[in-house]
Amino acid sequence: MCLGIPGQIVEITDKTRKLGLVDVSGVKREVNLACIVNEEHPVADCVGDWVLVHVGFAMSRIDEAEAAETLKILEQLGEVQDELAAMRASAEALGKAS
Amino acid sequence: MKYVDEFRDPEKAKFLLREIDKIVAAIASERDRPISIMEVCGGHTHSIFKYGIETILPDAIELIHGPGCPVCVLPMGRVDDCVALAEMPNMIFTTFGDAMRVPGSRKSLMQARAEGADVRMVYSPLDALELARQNPEKEVVFFGLGFETTMPSTALTILQGEADGISNFSLFCNHITIIPTIKAILDSPDLQLDGFLGPGHVSMVIGTDPYRFISEHYKRPLVVAGFEPLDVLHSVWMVLKQIAEGRAEIENQYNRIVPDDGNNVALESVSKVFQLREFFEWRGLGSIDHSGVRVRDAYAAYDAEKKFSVPAIKIADPKSCQCGEVLKGVIKPWDCKVFGRACKPETPLGALMVSSEGACAAYYQYGDIEKIHETTDAA
Numbered sequence A: 001m002c003l004g005i006p007g008q009i010v011e012i013t014d015k016t017r018k019l020g021l022v023d024v025s026g027v028k029r030e031v032n033l034a035c036i037v038n039e040e041h042p043v044a045d046c047v048g049d050w051v052l053v054h055v056g057f058a059m060s061r062i063d064e065a066e067a068a069e070t071l072k073i074l075e076q077l078g079e080v081q082d083e084l085a086a087m088r089a090s091a092e093a094l095g096k097a098s
Numbered sequence B: 001m002k003y004v005d006e007f008r009d010p011e012k013a014k015f016l017l018r019e020i021d022k023i024v025a026a027i028a029s030e031r032d033r034p035i036s037i038m039e040v041c042g043g044h045t046h047s048i049f050k051y052g053i054e055t056i057l058p059d060a061i062e063l064i065h066g067p068g069c070p071v072c073v074l075p076m077g078r079v080d081d082c083v084a085l086a087e088m089p090n091m092i093f094t095t096f097g098d099a100m101r102v103p104g105s106r107k108s109l110m111q112a113r114a115e116g117a118d119v120r121m122v123y124s125p126l127d128a129l130e131l132a133r134q135n136p137e138k139e140v141v142f143f144g145l146g147f148e149t150t151m152p153s154t155a156l157t158i159l160q161g162e163a164d165g166i167s168n169f170s171l172f173c174n175h176i177t178i179i180p181t182i183k184a185i186l187d188s189p190d191l192q193l194d195g196f197l198g199p200g201h202v203s204m205v206i207g208t209d210p211y212r213f214i215s216e217h218y219k220r221p222l223v224v225a226g227f228e229p230l231d232v233l234h235s236v237w238m239v240l241k242q243i244a245e246g247r248a249e250i251e252n253q254y255n256r257i258v259p260d261d262g263n264n265v266a267l268e269s270v271s272k273v274f275q276l277r278e279f280f281e282w283r284g285l286g287s288i289d290h291s292g293v294r295v296r297d298a299y300a301a302y303d304a305e306k307k308f309s310v311p312a313i314k315i316a317d318p319k320s321c322q323c324g325e326v327l328k329g330v331i332k333p334w335d336c337k338v339f340g341r342a343c344k345p346e347t348p349l350g351a352l353m354v355s356s357e358g359a360c361a362a363y364y365q366y367g368d369i370e371k372i373h374e375t376t377d378a379a
């Protein structure tokens, strides 16, 4: 919950609500992008960005190499598995396949 | 140095360890107690244990595992409130998975669910909001907890709920705030700390400025640290260097993620939706002034404490639990009489045993249990 997990924004799903689809280690889920956009970097420009996702919110933009290193450590800590399981369980509860 | 080879840059890790040894050799002789450094964040605690960082640091350094795991500091009365909410008719109670096993005075949320309450684990508050949208005939409560890292996500969810006109969604707010907590620790008479590793992801939201009082008023160094093992080592070295040079400053080791002024959008949403509570009760630490937030009156319709009647009874921690002393670093987990015996990860008595970010669970999982039992039995 506190460490978050890196993912890549693959699609903007709702421009007004600032929502996008993020690929986290192969699991895709909708993430709120409000905290990483501003006038210089609007929602429309976010596709391809790597971000650190905390409980469904992108909280920071990171570079790709950093994302890879972070994922490696999170995997060793067992956090990746936990986060992905939580995402899947939540998607199931909502009746959405991921 | 069996672990160092797993670090991002083993050569740099070895270099840092040599430098740490040098500084410690130079300053330890002038001191009559170990150099105590507290990591405030549970993510650091987890990383420190997983990578055996305590074992590779010189003995003269003592790492104190602070109260930075939000699940671990949740008081029993609050868990009881969750259970009471979850057992209301027509209710879907949603929570992060971590909170499911925290013991209440009668039962945990896990037990409440087994007895028929509709408790659902969600990954995000957004999913709880979605559940409310899908089930307009039900009430959906989200159990919000965590420091400033997760606070913006709950605030933004409430703002989204309001914008979408969803009226069957509310928040049981248990968010806590880091600064008053560190202040309470610094004011605690039984604790002597020489420096801090500051939380990385909390700081990503609040920035580094709010920590100034620690260097200016309390004259202690704080280094905002990333959670990777190399980050932790690097940050310990930065703290030691400050001590050796007689400095007390706020430094940012994790500047690749943490901007000094924090995240504006996140901070705005938090101040829009939340206000400080006069005080908030912590497991083990008692009541700390202004350490929690509540939903502002303007958003009362989204506040589960206003919408429903929550028992809000204060329950004392079980007598055998010494979570408070462990949290403050006054005793080590294995000094607690029930550690590894009545209190284990499968059957936690205290919350520090529930999450892998809690000091007791971390020692239990990664520590040398045999050795620990030898020392307690001998004592």
Ligand code: SF4
Pocket: B320, B321, B322, B323, B324, B326, B333, B336, B337, B338, B339, B340, B343, B349, B350, B351, B352, B353, B360
């Ligand atoms: S062993 Fe259990 S009861 Fe004792 S301090 Fe740790 S969590 Fe609390």
